[in-house]
Amino acid sequence: MHLVMIGGSDAGISAALRARELNPGADVTVVVADAFPNFSICGIPYYVSGEVTHWRNLAHRTIADLEAAGMWLRLDTTARRIDVPARKLLVTDADGKEELLAYDQLIVGTGAVPVRPPIAGLDGADALGADDGVHLLHSMGDTFAVVRTLENGAPASAVIVGGGYIGLEMADALTVRGLAVTQMEQLPEVLPTVDPSLGALVHAELATHGVEVLAGTTVQQISRAAPGQAGRLAVQATAADGAPVTRLADMVLVVVGVRPDTALAAEAGAMLGLKRAIAVDKEMRTNLPDVFAAGDCVITHHRLLGKTYLPLGTTAHKQGRVAGENALGGNRLFAGSLGTQVVKIFDQAAARTGLRDHEAETAGFDPVTIESAADDHKAYYPGSHRITMRVTGDRGTGRLLGMQLFGHKNAEIAKRIDIAATAIFQHMTVDAVSDLDLSYTPPLGSPWEAVQMGAQAWVRDICWH
Numbered sequence: 001m002h003l004v005m006i007g008g009s010d011a012g013i014s015a016a017l018r019a020r021e022l023n024p025g026a027d028v029t030v031v032v033a034d035a036f037p038n039f040s041i042c043g044i045p046y047y048v049s050g051e052v053t054h055w056r057n058l059a060h061r062t063i064a065d066l067e068a069a070g071m072w073l074r075l076d077t078t079a080r081r082i083d084v085p086a087r088k089l090l091v092t093d094a095d096g097k098e099e100l101l102a103y104d105q106l107i108v109g110t111g112a113v114p115v116r117p118p119i120a121g122l123d124g125a126d127a128l129g130a131d132d133g134v135h136l137l138h139s140m141g142d143t144f145a146v147v148r149t150l151e152n153g154a155p156a157s158a159v160i161v162g163g164g165y166i167g168l169e170m171a172d173a174l175t176v177r178g179l180a181v182t183q184m185e186q187l188p189e190v191l192p193t194v195d196p197s198l199g200a201l202v203h204a205e206l207a208t209h210g211v212e213v214l215a216g217t218t219v220q221q222i223s224r225a226a227p228g229q230a231g232r233l234a235v236q237a238t239a240a241d242g243a244p245v246t247r248l249a250d251m252v253l254v255v256v257g258v259r260p261d262t263a264l265a266a267e268a269g270a271m272l273g274l275k276r277a278i279a280v281d282k283e284m285r286t287n288l289p290d291v292f293a294a295g296d297c298v299i300t301h302h303r304l305l306g307k308t309y310l311p312l313g314t315t316a317h318k319q320g321r322v323a324g325e326n327a328l329g330g331n332r333l334f335a336g337s338l339g340t341q342v343v344k345i346f347d348q349a350a351a352r353t354g355l356r357d358h359e360a361e362t363a364g365f366d367p368v369t370i371e372s373a374a375d376d377h378k379a380y381y382p383g384s385h386r387i388t389m390r391v392t393g394d395r396g397t398g399r400l401l402g403m404q405l406f407g408h409k410n411a412e413i414a415k416r417i418d419i420a421a422t423a424i425f426q427h428m429t430v431d432a433v434s435d436l437d438l439s440y441t442p443p444l445g446s447p448w449e450a451v452q453m454g455a456q457a458w459v460r461d462i463c464w465h
């Protein structure tokens with residue numbers, strides 16, 4: 001049995017590890033376009049900031065670890081064509097030499113590529129690129145280019161186009177590196193994956209650390225600034241009221257999301273769906289015989305929404321593991337995502353799981369969201385922090401649909417959102433969250449855990465109005 005994985009990131013490597021774990025005799029080959037298999041690209045901002053001191057430290061596992069697990073790594077090798085009837089994969093190595101790899105089962109984990117928005121200066125013959133200090137950010141190659149700009153160009157300032165979680169992490173990272181950062185986001189508030197009231201708290205945290213935040217600002221053009229200006233690049237944008245906005249900066253980072261990288265699978269006949277991601281069933285099978293797919297290149301099964309596109313590292317790991325098991329003949333199901341995520345912004349963290357009001361309405365629920373706040377631990381013990389919570393439940397059934405949290409980075413925001421994720425996963429009502437037997441000691445919590453107090457605020461509000 002020869003299993004071939006295309007892609008050496010979260011999905012491809014998770015699939016390969018699982019296959020080798022289940023069948024140490026399985027012949028497993030991972031084809032990777034670059035030389036950085038199993039790197040934690042989620043950690044890129046912390047290498048850029050200098051908190052992670054060497055890029056090699058970002059490896060979840062070294063090449064030697066992966067080989068010791070029994071997989072063959074074909075690095076700097078690009079998959080070019082899948083011949084589905086013949087079960088053969090055409091690959092080229094770094095020198096362009098072609099080779100046909102025969103497979104019994106194939107797992108496509110080609111991931112995603114950064115979106116290149118229609119901003120003048122990013123495309124065309126005179127497009128600005130990494131050598132000019134204009135960067136997109138997704139791969140280790142992109143990371144080395146950013147670090148080269150930082151080390152060789154000694155930039156004093158940066159504009160970050162995009163106020164999603166990667167843009168925020170990079171605003172934090174570049175500020176830590178001593179750059180003056182301007183963040184431009186076309187939507188009315190940063191971190192648009194949470195409700196605007198929490199986005200406003202994120203906005204305030206950025207401002208506290210000196211980041212100039214321009215929400216409601218759409219970037220139109222990036223160009224070289226005239227010599228003698230206060231920055232090498234000029235970023236031209238339009239504010240929400242139509243007023244022109246110009247900022248000069250030494251580097252520009254464009255981080256406005258990703259799109260699934262599916263050309264290879266599509267050319268082989270794989271069905272695409274939402275956002276042109278590969279359609280898969282819960283076993284991570286595509287419509288093509290003996291071809292699975294997982295990670296950022298696929299449509300994600302969502303436990304409340306049905307189908308969505310939700311590219312996240314946690315999901316890619318789980319889907320890859322399922323694909324690896326099933327490629328060996330298993331029938332494991334991917335249980336579905338809730339879009340659980342958390343981001344650190346300087347000293348604060350924001351997290352969400354499940355649905356917000358508008359998403360819940362689309363899914364046919366009758367959602368109500370109640371905002372409240374509670375301490376992360378007993379306030380009499382030093383170092384306590386308030387946590388702002390937004391709890392979303394269904395008015396009719398009382399079912400917990402979603403939760404959003406904002407609070408200090410030491411307030412266990414990530415693990416608290418995981419309580420909510422677990423409760424939603426198990427179809428609990430908001431009221432039932434109060435029944436959970438959760439831990440307590442004054443320096444670390446309260447007799448009523450903060451998330452339970454948020455749930456009680458929701459129940460109070462719904463019952464009394």
Ligand SMILES: Cc1cc2nc3c(=O)[nH]c(=O)nc-3n(C[C@H](O)[C@H](O)[C@H](O)COP(=O)(O)OP(=O)(O)OC[C@H]3O[C@@H](n4cnc5c(N)ncnc54)[C@H](O)[C@@H]3O)c2cc1C
Pocket residue numbers: 006007008009010011012031032033034041042043044045077078079080109110111112113137138139166261264294295296297311312313314315316342
């Ligand atoms: C800066 C940053 C921070 C992030 N932070 C978080 C976070 O905190 N939490 C979280 O859950 N997620 C985070 N993510 C998202 C997460 O990293 C992705 O969801 C995850 O890496 C997806 O894994 P993947 O294997 O599906 O695809 P990718 O990571 O996109 O990898 C695709 C792989 O396929 C290879 N490949 C592509 N085409 C070919 C081909 N034709 N031939 C051979 N190889 C090919 C690529 O070289 C690569 O190895 C972050 C992403 C970035 C960029």
